[in-house]
Amino acid sequence: MYGADAYVTVFFHSVCILQPWKLRIGQWNCTIWLSTSNRKVSTMSKIRILPEQLANQIAAGEVVERPASVVKELVENSLDAGSDRIEVEIEGGGTRLIRVIDNGQGMDEDDLLLSLERHGTSKIQNEQDLGSINTLGFRGEAIPSIGSVSKMTLTSRVADSPLGTRVVLEYGKLTKVHETGCSLGTTIEVRNLFGNTPARKKFLRTTRTEIGHIEEIVKNYALATTKATFILRVDGRESLYLDQTLSLKQRLAAVMRFKGDFLPVTSSGGNSRHLKGFLVPPEQVSVGPSRLRLFVNGRAIRDRMFTHAIAEGLRGFLMKGKNPAGLFCLEIPPDEVDVNVHPAKQEIRFRNGRDVHLFISSTIQQAMADHQQQIKSVLFGKDKLPDRQPVPIWGQQDSEDVVLPRSENPAAGDTAPSASFPPEEKTGAPQDIGAFGGDKAFRLEQDKSSDDVAPCPVSAPVARRPQPKKLKPAVRSIYETAEPMPGGRGASRTQEQRLPSPPHHGETAHNLQVIGQLDNLYIFCKGPEGLVVIDQHAAHERLLFEKLRRQFLERRVVSQTLMFPETVELSVFQAELALKNSEEIARIGFAVREFGGNTFIISAVPAVAGTISPTELFLDVLEKFGSEKESSGGGLLDNILANMACKAAVKAGTPLSAPEIDRLLNDMARADLFSHCPHGRPVMRLFFPDEMKKWFYRT
Structure with a gap:
């Protein structure tokens, strides 16, 4: 009735x-x-x-956004049940059928019926449990919410029962409960999703798009739980199969379809927080949206702070417009993270977000520093590697009183040594050294302060080798007489002018045999593993940047006093920036004072930029202070120092002599970071013999 x-x-x-x-x-x-x-x-x-059925439909609007949301909730329940084999079958983009089969603990008849009630859960029991959640699901809203907008069948059996139980719901109405024969575990079928809410159904995307979202969900949890086998079938076709015998690295390579080598990231022990993962090398990252997969305590999440920390750790290695790619798994005590801030549990909140951010970024910086050592062993030979020094990290300690350890071996030089090539006798005041060419020659800076960092020695000149009579103009040997290329800044120099006199004795840090220069920009070398091509400007820029950065942290950036101070007229906005950031400007190496109104006098500039117009350099620094979103911090200062290093580095089109090239390679071999310029461009490229054989079909 x-x-x-x-x-x-x-x-x-x-x-x-x-x-x-x-x-x-x-x-x-x-x-x-x-x-x-x-x-x-x-x-x-x-x-x-509200009636219970209507309340469930409202809850379904928060939890069940699309078919992928159903797959996510059901897979999480399967993992919480201890399953090591999960099969997902979908038809019609998930609206016609979603079937999830697992071999977990299963449920008896009472538990099956209780799971249909809102907030019926076995994950938490009291308020204290909510503060330290160790499971993927805990609210008890998924099953009743999904059942209220679909025709759902649940079949489950526990280990100590010969028969299982089947429960049938039709849009929230319980229609059947009976015993049935089935395997251990739980099988849930969801048919005709959103059949009773056509308005929700019409807002779904195309079938291809919905399938893509489902695949991402399955891939994420297959990466988060490597001990379980995951199978995905789409319209009867097997789309994904990840066996439990595959390692995390193998699964990630299959999911991302990446054939290169990942960079491993692992945090050091002794902390309650642990970070591990794999990073796509920065030079192999494509332009486009971020391809990061983030996990916290086994839960796939989306978190801006986590993503920003990774980008900070890779600062100086990624070009503008490129985003990091890879996988990171963060293990953190459950009471330090709140997972109850989003209906679909895709967002979290850290209790100590600042500490977690620093932990993630410093771990990735250390991983990149370790990666530099591996590159060194390949490029320069393992027997030529000096001991590595710690890499300074912005924000790790207060930059006002940072004291970094130095190498006790003066011959090893600073971690980021000066790339000043022909050394001069040391004097009491800082000054420019070295001239590459004629009147407008590019000059490289060397720190002449009273610190204990000794200049890197230059190896003895290499004996001249016979050259063929005709050589392609674009490729010239560094041993022959060099004429400047079109647009180059260097003047014509003879071979005798290019070689040092007298030679400076010292141990060669690199293990490369220089072949020559291409277009006065690329240096070709024969290395232990193959052909090495180096961008001279990018290499020198990174070395100068690391030197400036270390000097800035140690509050000892070398300044060069101008013989004739320059007067610069600023706008009102520029004058405010100059006064507001006067302390940072002084630490960078400028000596600037007010002259009245908006007029300022520049009496000293950073010694590394001694050949650049002081006014131009000062205005460029002010522009950086004014254009950055944040008025302080490591990112802003890194950008300013990187811009200074770029302007001071040896330019494209500048011919280098044999000792100059040798000095640059020595500095690279001694530096901690050298593989990318501060703006993220790669410094060198290694061509392996097998790769070159393929070019000429010799394999």
């Missing part, structure tokens, strides 16, 4: 609060509400309690 979901409401006016009591009489579901008020309840009251 009333239907399967009729409600009988009885009010008792002597109780304190509204309390629902559910009864089942035959085919009818009855709910008795006990009213707490002593006052008479009006039948025309504006506030009403």
Whole structure:
């Protein structure tokens, strides 16, 4: 008469609060509400309690956004049940059928029926459990929410029972409960998703798009749980199969379809936080959206702070417009992270976000520093590698009183040694050294301060080798007489002018045999593993940047006093920037004072930029201070120092002599970071013999 979901409401006016009591009489579901008020309840009251089915549909709007949301909730339940084999089958983009089969602990009849109730869960029991959640699911909303907008069948069996139980729901209505034969574990079928809410269904994307979202969900949890086998079938075709025998690295390579070598990232021990993962080398990252997969305690998440920390760790290695790619798994105590901030549990909140950010970025910086050592062993030979020094990290300690360890071996030089090639006798005041060419020759800077960093020695000149009579103009040997290329800044020089006199003795840090220069920009060398091509400007820029950065942290950036101070007229905005950032400007190496109004006098500039117009350099620094989103911090200072190093580095089109090239290679071999310029461009490229044989079909 009333239907399967009729409600009988009885009010008792002597109780304190509204309390629902559910009864089942035959085919009818009855709910008795006990009213707490002593006052008479009006039948025309504006506030009403929503029916349970409608409440479930509203909850489904938050939890079940699309078919991929259903797959996510069901896979999480399977993993929480201890499954080591999960099969996902979808048809029609997930709207026609979603079937998830696992071999977990399973549920008996009572648990199956309780799982259909809102907030029915086995994951948490009290308020204290909510503060340290160790499971993927915990709210108990997924099953009833999904069942309210689909035709759902649940089949499950526990280990100690010969038969299982099958429960059938049709858009929130329980229609069948009976025993059945089935395998250990749980199978959930979701058919005709959003069949009773066509307005929700029409907002779904194309079938291809929905399948793509489902694949991403399965891939994420296959990467988060390597001990389980994951199988995905789309319209009867096997789309993904990741066996539990595959390692995390193998799974990631298969998921990302990446055939290169990942850079491993592992945090050091002794901390409650642990970070591990694999990073795509910066030079192999493509332009486009970020391809990062982030996990916290086994949960796939999207977190801006996590992503920003990774980008900070890779600062100086990624070109503008490129984003990091790879996988990172963060293990953190459950009480330090709140996973109950998003209905779909895709976003989290860290209790100590600043500390976590620094931990992630410093771990990645250390991984990149270790990667530099591996590159050194390949390029320069393992027997030529000096001991590596710690890499300074922005924000790791207060930059006002940073004291970094130095090498006790003066011959090893600074971590980022000066790339000043022909050394001069040391004097008491800082000055420019070295001249590459004629009147407008490019000059390289060397630190002449009173610190204990000795200049890197230059190896003895290599004996001249016979050259063929005709040589392609674009490729010239560094041993022959060099004429400047079109657009080059160097003047014509003879071989005798290019070689040092007298030679400076010292151990060669690199193990490369220089072949020659191409277009006065690329240096070709024969290395232990193959052909090495080096961009001279990018290499020198990185060395100068690391030197400036270390000097800045140690508060000892070398300045060069101008013989004739320059006067510069600033705008009101520029004058405010100069006064506001006067301390940082002084630490960079400038000596600037007010002259009246918006006029300033520049009396000293950083010695590394001694050949650049002081006014031009000062205005460029002010522009950086004004254009950056943040007025302080490592990112801003890195950009300023990188711009200074770029302007001071040896330019394209500048011919280099044999000792100059040798000095540059020595400095690269001694530096901690050298593989990329501060703007992220690669410094060198290694061509292996096998690769070159393929070019000429010799394999």
